[in-house]
Amino acid sequence: MTAKRMLMNKVALIYSEDFKKLDFGYGHPMRGDRYEKALREFEKMNLMDRLLMDKPDAVSEDILNLFHTPDYIKKVQEVSRTGSGSFGEEVPGFKGIYDIALLSVSASVTAADHIAGNDLCDVAVNICGGWHHAFENKGRGFCIFNDIAVAANYLLKRKNIKKIMIVDYDAHHGDGTQRAFYNCSSIYTISFHQDPLTMYPFITGYEKEAGEGAGEGFNKNFSLSPLCDDDEFISKFDQLRLLIRDFVPEVLILQMGVDGSRECRISHMQLTQRAYDYASKLLMSLQKKYRYKILALGGGGFVHPMLGQNWGVQIRNFIEG
């Protein structure tokens, strides 16, 4: 074993061939082939033999109750059975939608087990996760269940984790996650995104939203200019140094959406791989200092091979530290 190999971080990738079933159909940006296409890029980058691969554990409906309302879960099950209906904004229903949505959540929970269970990893990744727009009672913005909120509550309530920071650099505001923990001081939610005056979800994501009640001071939004470039992103992202120093999370959940890439036309942002490389390196250097675990979940990004390459560069940084 070389010295370099010994120094590598232990990084788990939770993956299932069935992720491809999460497909909203012809013409929708969220296509089922994005996960295997990303995996092919990881292979080209020689990442696969450096990762601990695992499949999602089977979980029951019970896990969804950690965040979602019983009525909403029932509604998704019903649409899944009949294959007709939808959940509102940009979430068309299809046959089997419940099973694949549950699989996606279970992959995030399995990843959480890898950083908070017995077989401890430094980082665990689920690229079929990061569904930050879903509310407790509603699917929104391509998101059926909010695996971030479920995993955060799972860590808090079942794994005895006391302090979690959620960092979201998808181009869109992480509104479902903000709403989930707006009154909570144990979970600090931070989102970097294109100015919501110019993009979905429009109504939230402004810098004045700072949390309420016990959660006051534990929510932070960085509203980036519509044509945000690497330099602007990096200068804002650097502010995390102080936020992490002051909060000292035990677990950092990362929503690593890469739809702020200049190649992805769903946003106007102009980021290149340099931004994602910088962000993930910074999180790893701070991890050494503050010793938190990282749960890295997917998110937006709808152009290939950009998606796999930009996720891949982050995963490589997780491995190499």
Ligand SMILES: [Zn+2]
């Ligand atoms: Zn997005």
